[in-house]
Amino acid sequence: MSPAERPLRDYAAEVCEQTDVRRGLPLPVGAHESEGGVNFALFSRHATRVRLELFEQAHDAVPARIIDLDPARNRTGDVWHVWVQGIQTGQLYAYRVDGPYRPGDGHRFNFNKLLLDPFAMAIAQPPDWDFGPARGYDPAAPDPDDTPSPIDDAGAMPKCVFIHEPFDWHDDLPPRRAWSETVIYEMHVRGFTIHSASGVAHPGTYRGLMEKIPYLKELGVTAVELMPVHEFNNGQLPVSNPLTGEPLTNYWGYDSVGFFAPKATYSSAGGHGQQTLEFKEMVRALHQAGIEVILDVVFNHTAEGNELGPTLSFRGIDNAIYYMLTPDLRHYRNYAGTGNTVNTNHPVVRNHILAALRHWVVDMHVDGFRFDLASILGRDESGTLLADAPLLERIAEDPILRDVKLIAEAWDAAGAYEVGSFSARRWAEWNGHYRDDVRRFWRGDDGMRGRFASRIGGSADIYTASGKGPESSINFVTCHDGFTLNDLVSYRTKHNDANGEDNRDGTDANYSDHYGIAGESPDAAIEAIRNRQIRNFLLTLLISRGIPMLLGGDEFRRTQYGNNNAWCQDNETSWIDWRLLERHQDIHRFTREMIALRRAHPVLSRESFYTEAEVQWFGADGSVPDWFDSRARQLACLIHEDAGSRLFLIFNAGDEAVGFHVPAAPEGMHWHRVVDTYRAAPGDISPPDQAPRLDAADYQAGPRTAVILVTRR
DSSP states (O other), X not given: OOGGGSOGXXXXXXXXXXXXXXXXXXXXXXXXXXXXXXXXXXXXXSOSEEEEEEESSTTOSSOSEEEEEOTTTSEETTEEEEEEETOOTTOEEEEEEEOOEEGGGTEEOOTTSOBOOTTOSOEEOOTTOOSGGGBSBOTTSSSGGGSBOOOOOGGGSOEEEOOOOOOOOTTOOOOOOOGGGOOEXXXXXXXXXXXXXXXXXXXXXXXXXXXTHHHHHHHTOOEEEEXXXXXXXXXOOOOBOTTTOOBOOOOSOOSOSEEEEEOGGGOSSOSSSHHHHXXXXXXXXXXXXXOEEEEEEOOSOOTTOSTTSBOSSHHHHHHHHHBOBOTXXXXXXXXXXXXXXXXXXXXXHHHHHHHHHHHHHHTTXXXXXEETTGGGGGBOTTSOBOTTOHHHHHHHHOSTTTTSEEEEOOBOTTSOBOTTTSSSTTOEEEOHHHHHHHHHHHHTOTTOHHHHHHHHTTOHHHHGGGTOOGGGEEEOSOOSSSOOHHHHTTOSSOOOGGGTSTTOSSOSOOOOOOTTSSSOOOOXXXXXXXXXXXXXXXXXXXXXXXXXXXXXXXXXXXXXXTOSXXXXXXXXXXXXXXXXXXXTHHHHHHHHHHHHHHHHOGGGGOSSOOOTTTEEEEOTTSSOOOTTOTTOOEEEEEEEXXXXXEEEEEEEOSSSOEEEEOOXXXXXXXXXXXXXXXXXXXXXXXXXXXXXXXXSSEEEEOSSEEEEEEEEO
16 A cells, blocks of 8 residues: 555554644744744634644655644634644645535535645645645546545645745845836746756756846846746646647746745755745845846636646635635636636635735845736625725735735736726736737737827826826736737747647737748848837837836847747747847847936836826827828827927838928937937947937938937037
8 A cells, every 4th residue: 555545544543642732823824933843823714623744855645743633722713723842944744634525515625635834935846746646536436526535645745844044134125116217027937047048057046047137237127027936836737739749837837836935946956945045045136236026926816726626725724715616616716717716805815815915025025016817806706896805905005015016917817807997006007908009000000099109108098097197007018928029020820839729829919910921031121120120119118108018038039939828838939048139139239228218218207197298299290190090100209308308209100211300409409319220230229429410300210110319419
């Protein structure tokens, strides 16, 4: 008989008299050092029995010690607790929780399943973590969902790591960058440096990211937005790439198994608690460089999936509390499209999420959060979107979180789309309208001139009604979810066949073009157009009011070969190939100089919408634009800076060169051309003191071209 199949009752004979165990305290919940021992506390309202198990190795099927909690002695209200003497940092532990297995009543307790502490600060994984043994039901039974699994899965389950180790923050303080000076760089921790060309000593890790901090600082970004770093199982997918036969993985990580635990495999030093230390070192180093850390967090669902998914934590601890269930109580509401929805309507769950956020801010020093599918967090028990959702309000008004950046992905997979109206002004939002309208304008679509003007002005048409300003708009042309910037100008349609879903996954609304042929092209003319369009997108992003967000690698044309949903591709499809930096130095230089230009002209990033005194709009002939002319693809604007200087921005999205009337410069000043995306590098962008002077009253803008003129004395 294997250890995993061993009946749990056999362990009872091994429990010796435990003189080093006390009743413990119900607060704080989780595992915390206390008076020479550790206090373990776990919430479960409907449990009838709780057992704490201590392990020596992550792959162990048999615990080194078991501690059964007495319902009369070790329970206060809904919290089970026990104090154990002599526990040291690095101790592995997990729980078993018993209670009714009645799916029809919403309960799915199974004492055969080892469970992760929802408050675990670190999680140690066994090699080749398999979700199969963790299923709480018996798939071989005639009625699988009504039959609890008899299999003990301890050997296949990860273990929680108790951590109580001081860390020297070197008097670290958060950079606290104002929104007006923020430039966000979205990245995947592993994908950023795992490629062999990255040149780092610790590829694919927090430390590898640290090695690239000089690069980020030189580029000019002020914040990194890290795709999920909460612990997750890379190997949860039982499918393979139909083109190569290689297994597909959960690469992006939008399936958390622990809201407090940093991803172990992103640590260069090991996953037995070292991941927490290395994460802190990374944050400290980024702060020393003046770069903030924003985490992409997923609180709307977990990796446990629907009723046929694994029992890892919430489901086995108190399923009816932690998840939103359908009226039959057997099934799960599925607003994320992943099988379940976390029940943020319950006060206990709200407290749990708030505690996780506070942990990352207080203990890990992060500076902000981007909330995946945040609209789900504002749905009530019936699924209705609430105007003043309690959890969102608590997060916004929490005194500990008061200075952190809050960013919402203001939609979900069930049809909600709240861009412009998401919760209170405290919340910024990914502006999906910005992405689509800017793409469509530069592609040359009809009727986009007015929308384009609004987007570069901060999207007042979207945010004014809710009392928000341009600082609420996270502007982006590309992000992890969709085409890279290179692919946006290299493909008309997605190429997701390698994902194993017959190219059905991923959006079809890409608003992209390839300008002659799909994919990489040897044609110099096609490449020239693509380079120009990339510069147009980068320029637009970095002159727009609102908060610019770059997708990591776009500054040197990273490609995913047309895959616009590479969530399962842990390979060169997703990894940043640093050889492209040398190949596309011109785009990298353009990006760096545009970030510097934005910083040099604060009028472009003010946290207010333009007034009539600040901006004037023109057609190519210098007249007021006809906003109802759907065929117009030209636009210009004059921006008044402080001290009398001016910016004149020219946008020609047409496929022919157009002459633009240039307004007269203020007395004693002259126009200088700082940027012209039609020109080849290095003439595409010039330092202010080297920008050539213009004396003509007109400027010939090439096809698909953006121009920036600046006045100087």
